Amino acid sequence: MKYLKLFLILPFIFLFGSCSDDSDEFIHDQDYDISFEITSADSFKRSGTFVKTSNQEYIDAYYEWNWGDGSNKEKLVSDTTGHIFLGTDSIFEVTLELHDQFTGQLLTSTTDTLDFNEYISAPPFDVEVSTFALGTWDTDISWNYLDNSQDDVYATYLTLALDSNYSSLINVIEGTTSSDAEEDVEVARSGLDSYTFKNLEAETTYYFKVRLEELNGPSSILKGSFTTKTLQSPEVVISYESMGNAISVYARSNNYLNTDSATIDHEFTIATTPALEKISTENGITKYFKPIGSDATFTITESTTGRPTNITSPAGTDTYSDQNISVFYTQSTSSGQDLPLSGTVYSQLYYYQGNYVLYIGDSNNTPVFNSEGIHITFGASLPAVGNFNLNSGNTKLINNAVGSGSPIGLIGSAGINSYKLKIFSIETDIITAAVNNDADFNSEQHKLVFNDQSVSTSYLATIDELSLKSTSAGNP
Structure with a gap:
């Protein structure tokens, strides 16, 4: 009985074995028809376009490109595939491979040679390097379009490196301040004619490459090198x-x-x-x-x-070096009336009615209370080093052409919070000082503005800046 059962199942065993052998023969033992064409190549961009031309489809198999430039293999997604080749070689062996879907086993392959030398055409733009503006830490390069084609450039790309093979790259935008460097960086969506490389190292040779791209077309390449200057004292x-x-x-x-x-x-x-x-x-x-x-x-x-x-x-x-002057000032006026400081200006201390008074004016003689010029009353004692507050009561201008010489005091001015005389030093009774206001703007920091409506409704006088070293008044 048991032999009868064995006899009945033997045909199925042989049938299964026969089917298994036929499947393996279909996948691995048949002839494969795969092919591709190189339809275009650009020697400037180092790119190519490849089309799978075989129509036969194989179950449980896939295609893969081996570009021959050291890059990773790439599975075929569509019949037309583009690739940009690495390195500087001109000739590449490109292979289309067919692999078993499950095991990855190579079933067959076909190879063709891409020779960029066969695809060299005249560059679209005729350019040459014109000038270098060399610095220690930056350099500007410029180039000329000999055929007046600058407006036809679609984009400008730049590469900067420490070697002529462009393997030791420098960041085109940020220079040595960034370790993130790439080749062929787009710097403008137009045709530039100059570029400044920044943050470079002193006394270093750099190699640059300019690529000027035509819209949907080839590119022109401009290469060169420059050496930065030595480090200088500023x-x-x-x-x-x-x-x-x-x-x-x-x-x-x-x-x-x-x-x-x-x-x-x-x-x-x-x-x-x-x-x-x-x-x-x-x-x-x-x-x-x-x-x-x-x-x-x-x-x-x-x-x-x-x-x-x-x-x-x-x-x-x-x-x-000091100019051996005792007063330095600049003045501006409105209403066409000048300050009474037209010649050589002097600064002296004098003593009047128990007070020390600082005089700034044209007179080199011993000043008095009504001498034309500016009078700043300190008080019964000389001020300390530091800031001395000026106001309409202690700072007066006398101009004999205005109000019969009546004193004209300081007036508030926009941007000036308070008038101040900064006293740098007092040696015995010789004062070195300068106007240094508490002001909102630098332009108002050193001004003195004089106006007194009770003396004149139209007179407004301004000293923009004032610095002085007085002569001695002698002890009172």
Whole structure:
């Protein structure tokens, strides 16, 4: 009986084995027809387009591209596939492979050669490098369009590197302040004719590549190199006369521009001898009080910021020598009437009715209470070093052409919270001082505005800036 059962199931065993062998033969032992064509290539963009031309479909199998440039294999998604090739080679062996869906086993493949040398065409734009503006930490490159085709450029791309193979890349936008660097960075959706590389290193050779792309077309490539300058001491520029009772200083940077540029990540450090009080810093210019009658030396260094290793330049110095004047001032007027300060102006202390009075005017003789000029009454004793409050009661202007010489006091002015005379030093009874108001704006910080409606309804006089060193009044 048991042999009868075995006899009955044997045909099914043979049938199953026969089906299994036929399936394996279908997947692995048949002839495969796969093919593809290279339909286009761009030697400038290093790209190609590939089309699978075989129509036969295979069950439980998939296609995969091997580009031959070291990049990862890519599964075929549609019959037409594009690829940008890595590296600098011109010839690549491109292979289309067919694999078993379940095991990944290679069933068959076909290979064709892409030779970019066969696809070289004339570049769309005729350009050449024209000039370099070299700096220590930045450089500007520019190029000319010899065929006047700049308006036809769709986009401009840039690459910056430390080697001619463009393998050690530098960030095109941020320079060495960023470790995130890419090749062929789009910097404009138009045709540029210049570009400034920023935050570079001193005395370093850089290699650049400019790619100018035509819309839906090829590109022109412009390559070159430049070497940045050595690290310099910043050039110190100081000004006294143009700033009135203060002295200003700024430094020309190690970049290629003539003045400080916000495009470079750097900072200046300023030291003064003797120590001076800093008033403000605006648009790269730092302003200090420098008392009349003393020299001042400025020492400036420049340092990079935001880099893996920051460096500091040698120091640049400059000295302002005193001009041997006792008063420096600038004035402006309204109503066409000048202040009574037309010639050489002097500053003297005098003593009147038990009070010390500071006089600023044209007279070099011993002043009196009604001398033309400005009179500031301190009181029975000289003030201390620091700020002395000025007001309409203690600060008067006498102009003999106005109100028969009647005193005209200070008047409130927009932006000035309170008038102040900053006293730097008092040596015996010689005062070194400058107007330094509590003001909302820098333009109002050093002004004195005189007006008195009881003396004249039209006279308004302004001193914009005033700095002085008085002569002695002698002990009362």
